Amino acid sequence: MTRIRPILTALLLGLTAVGHAETRATGDLGLVIERADGGLKMIETSGNTVLSSIEGLGDLSHASAVFSRDERFAYIFGRDGGLTKVDMLQGKIAKRIVQSGNSIGGAISQDGRLVAVSNYEPGGVRIFDADTLESVADLPADYGDGKLSKVVGLVDAPGNRFVYSLWDAGEIRIADMSDLANPKVRKFENIGKQPYDALITPDGRYYIAGLFGEDGLALLDLWQPDQGVRRILPDYGRNDEKMPVYKMPHLEGWAMAGDRAFVPAVGRNQVLIVNSNDWSEAGRLEVSGQPVFVMARPDGRQVWINFAFPNNDRIEVFDTLTLERITTLHPGKGVLHMEFEPRGEEVWVSVRDDDQLQIYDTATLKQVKTMPARKPSGIFLTHRAHKIGL
Amino acid sequence: MTRIRPILTALLLGLTAVGHAETRATGDLGLVIERADGGLKMIETSGNTVLSSIEGLGDLSHASAVFSRDERFAYIFGRDGGLTKVDMLQGKIAKRIVQSGNSIGGAISQDGRLVAVSNYEPGGVRIFDADTLESVADLPADYGDGKLSKVVGLVDAPGNRFVYSLWDAGEIRIADMSDLANPKVRKFENIGKQPYDALITPDGRYYIAGLFGEDGLALLDLWQPDQGVRRILPDYGRNDEKMPVYKMPHLEGWAMAGDRAFVPAVGRNQVLIVNSNDWSEAGRLEVSGQPVFVMARPDGRQVWINFAFPNNDRIEVFDTLTLERITTLHPGKGVLHMEFEPRGEEVWVSVRDDDQLQIYDTATLKQVKTMPARKPSGIFLTHRAHKIGL
Numbered sequence: 001m002t003r004i005r006p007i008l009t010a011l012l013l014g015l016t017a018v019g020h021a022e023t024r025a026t027g028d029l030g031l032v033i034e035r036a037d038g039g040l041k042m043i044e045t046s047g048n049t050v051l052s053s054i055e056g057l058g059d060l061s062h063a064s065a066v067f068s069r070d071e072r073f074a075y076i077f078g079r080d081g082g083l084t085k086v087d088m089l090q091g092k093i094a095k096r097i098v099q100s101g102n103s104i105g106g107a108i109s110q111d112g113r114l115v116a117v118s119n120y121e122p123g124g125v126r127i128f129d130a131d132t133l134e135s136v137a138d139l140p141a142d143y144g145d146g147k148l149s150k151v152v153g154l155v156d157a158p159g160n161r162f163v164y165s166l167w168d169a170g171e172i173r174i175a176d177m178s179d180l181a182n183p184k185v186r187k188f189e190n191i192g193k194q195p196y197d198a199l200i201t202p203d204g205r206y207y208i209a210g211l212f213g214e215d216g217l218a219l220l221d222l223w224q225p226d227q228g229v230r231r232i233l234p235d236y237g238r239n240d241e242k243m244p245v246y247k248m249p250h251l252e253g254w255a256m257a258g259d260r261a262f263v264p265a266v267g268r269n270q271v272l273i274v275n276s277n278d279w280s281e282a283g284r285l286e287v288s289g290q291p292v293f294v295m296a297r298p299d300g301r302q303v304w305i306n307f308a309f310p311n312n313d314r315i316e317v318f319d320t321l322t323l324e325r326i327t328t329l330h331p332g333k334g335v336l337h338m339e340f341e342p343r344g345e346e347v348w349v350s351v352r353d354d355d356q357l358q359i360y361d362t363a364t365l366k367q368v369k370t371m372p373a374r375k376p377s378g379i380f381l382t383h384r385a386h387k388i389g390l
Numbered sequence: 391m392t393r394i395r396p397i398l399t400a401l402l403l404g405l406t407a408v409g410h411a412e413t414r415a416t417g418d419l420g421l422v423i424e425r426a427d428g429g430l431k432m433i434e435t436s437g438n439t440v441l442s443s444i445e446g447l448g449d450l451s452h453a454s455a456v457f458s459r460d461e462r463f464a465y466i467f468g469r470d471g472g473l474t475k476v477d478m479l480q481g482k483i484a485k486r487i488v489q490s491g492n493s494i495g496g497a498i499s500q501d502g503r504l505v506a507v508s509n510y511e512p513g514g515v516r517i518f519d520a521d522t523l524e525s526v527a528d529l530p531a532d533y534g535d536g537k538l539s540k541v542v543g544l545v546d547a548p549g550n551r552f553v554y555s556l557w558d559a560g561e562i563r564i565a566d567m568s569d570l571a572n573p574k575v576r577k578f579e580n581i582g583k584q585p586y587d588a589l590i591t592p593d594g595r596y597y598i599a600g601l602f603g604e605d606g607l608a609l610l611d612l613w614q615p616d617q618g619v620r621r622i623l624p625d626y627g628r629n630d631e632k633m634p635v636y637k638m639p640h641l642e643g644w645a646m647a648g649d650r651a652f653v654p655a656v657g658r659n660q661v662l663i664v665n666s667n668d669w670s671e672a673g674r675l676e677v678s679g680q681p682v683f684v685m686a687r688p689d690g691r692q693v694w695i696n697f698a699f700p701n702n703d704r705i706e707v708f709d710t711l712t713l714e715r716i717t718t719l720h721p722g723k724g725v726l727h728m729e730f731e732p733r734g735e736e737v738w739v740s741v742r743d744d745d746q747l748q749i750y751d752t753a754t755l756k757q758v759k760t761m762p763a764r765k766p767s768g769i770f771l772t773h774r775a776h777k778i779g780l
Contacts, residue, residue, distance in 0.1 A: 024460075025416040025478075027462070028459050046459055046502065069435070069732070070416075070434075070436050071417025072414070158734060159753055203689050259667060299778060321613055342775070342776035343548070382417060383773075386776060
């Protein structure tokens with residue numbers, strides 16, 4: 001057998017090398033950010049299990065993820081400027097760069113070839129080749145007399161465009177990357193003070209920035225950019241009651257249900273209801289804390305709301321037809337994020353202080369499973385690959 | 391080496407058995423029906439290539455496909471009653487049954503566990519375990535004095551429900567499969583004569599059946615089923631001009647763009663525009679043939695329209711904002727189907743009589759690639775797995 005062993009070893013090594021990547025489909029995969037440890041849990045939503053852990057992603061506070069169009073690779077944007085490409089079939093980091101000192105979010109282009117990162121410090125948007133993570137373009141957030149602005153609210157839009165807002169400059173910009181050698185940046189100035197986050201509607205048509213320094217919100221119709229940015233919900237402002245803001249809400253989570261959008265109010269125990277036909281206010285939901293994420297079940301019939309400290313131990317679920325509260329769930333301390341499965345039958349919840357992932361059936365509103373995770377925060381499922389603006 | 395060979399052979403066989411399934415992601419895969427040969431082409435949309443051919447699926451005229459929630463398996467519904475489960479990682483048929491003599495379409499439940507098939511002859515809906523294809527339930531389409539109706543317009547809806555229409559009975563039915571041992575079927579009678587196909591809106595709320603035997607369309611609000619079925623577009627009828635109908639349009643292709651739905655008219659060279667806020671008619675597009683599929687680009691900015699014989703050599707593209715025709719494409723004879731890539735940057739077109747698949751860039755409206763396929767008809771991409779009603 002002595003002569004056989006090296007051959008066997010070689011074959012087995014070959015098998016390992018070839019077979020290291022899992023043979024499995026990727027449509028039901030997801031990643032959970034484990035912020036305290038700089039790690040990820042890879043999950044799957046068909047059997048509701050944790051598949052593996054991935055380590056070494058740096059500072060993952062406020063981290064987010066986007067996915068390659070084949071749903072194999074994830075791009076994780078870390079707070080330390082780290083951009084990490086994860087191979088979900090191999091369950092490991094494929095490539096990692098640190099692209100700046102302080103990043104806040106990212107996006108992937110419509111064609112899947114470009115990954116964009118928005119930065120606080122130095123302010124700007126950097127664009128990378130999705131395959132190699134090599135730098136492709138640098139879009140500085142310069143304004144006024146050579147100043148640099150923090151960039152927030154970066155999203156992808158149809159036509160291989162990225163749209164983002166400049167906190168310090170009060171601007172919205174559209175970067176058209178359809179000709180890579182010649183990116184075209186269009187600027188919209190004086191959109192309002194301190195845009196703090198933004199969303200794009202699921203069809204990619206309307207870009208809406210929340211304003212921290214003024215009343216109302218700034219809306220840009222990307223189908224008709226020549227009309228410029230206009231103010232909507234002028235009667236809504238965070239300043240009139242001078243409430244302390246415990247945590248800035250996330251606008252990416254704005255929920256669309258039919259022709260109604262549900263928007264977390266800043267610093268108030270309210271969710272704004274907006275008529276998306278004319279962007280007028282259509283009412284408010286009174287909730288029991290400052291809302292952080294307001295997420296619509298994919299069919300739009302329910303919105304799920306989590307809250308800033310000290311009310312971050314609960315989730316309120318509202319019926320979008322009756323506008324009544326259906327239930328209040330108490331998953332535990334530190335409910336940070338919720339992610340619906342693609343067709344909405346279940347929702348995953350991260351409960352940071354209890355080191356838990358929890359899954360709820362959205363029809364019965366009952367918890368169906370709990371799994372351990374280390375200080376989980378953001379949950380991202382691969383079907384986002386197929387969505388505009390996610 | 392004589393003693394080594396059997397070991398090597400065993401190992402290599404093992405490797406083949408293990409390694410036969412492709413290690414690749416499934417988010418960018420798709421299948422094209424090759425109707426004349428009872429086969430499929432497996433395609434991928436990142437590099438725009440044909441990966442393989444799969445044979446032996448029986449009569450695939452009027453065939454359609456749905457996908458498992460992990461995007462690994464496809465379920466193909468053939469006209470001969472065949473239900474074939476295809477493993478896209480292995481590139482082969484995983485299981486095949488012939489479940490009736492004449493089927494017309496199918497759907498997969500929200501939780502991915504059930505596959506439903508609607509049948510012409512004998513009329514009814516049969517429900518199978520998505521894993522094993524074993525029969526789970528039989529929902530006869532009985533009406534009146536023990537008669538059986540053809541079933542059309544079968545779709546999935548949130549809450550593990552299936553919704554379908556009875557051509558002969560003039561009924562819409564909702565089958566709630568959330569308790570498998572006790573399916574609940576709710577009947578809505580007298581909805582209009584000869585419902586011929588139906589659609590469900592992308593949020594899963596409204597089920598709308600086209601009527602062949604009467605004016606208007608039948609609408610059921612699945613959020614408020616107690617309100618019953620009501621007639622919409624009462625001024626639209628196919629009968630008033632007695633035009634011959636060359637091919638029944640497909641309603642599954644109804645396009646939603648913002649609060650406008652674009653609907654192929656039966657027997658007329660028109661596309662109806664419907665206001666989805668109140669389901670009133672909001673106008674018509676004049677087109678150059680009887681429309682078959684009216685498909686919205688995923689961002690809703692364009693609708694692409696193909697036509698019945700003798701105008702099945704062209705595609706008309708309209709701008710949904712200006713309602714103007716942007717272009718008329720001439721792919722060739724027998725343009726049967728169009729499928730947009732998930733975020734809409736490209737669209738695949740099957741051109742039957744030229745044995746071609748063609749891909750168009752939806753921004754430039756130019757053809758970017760052509761590939762051979764044998765009499766291609768339906769094109770189905772895996773991202774449908776994540777959609778309600780597809």
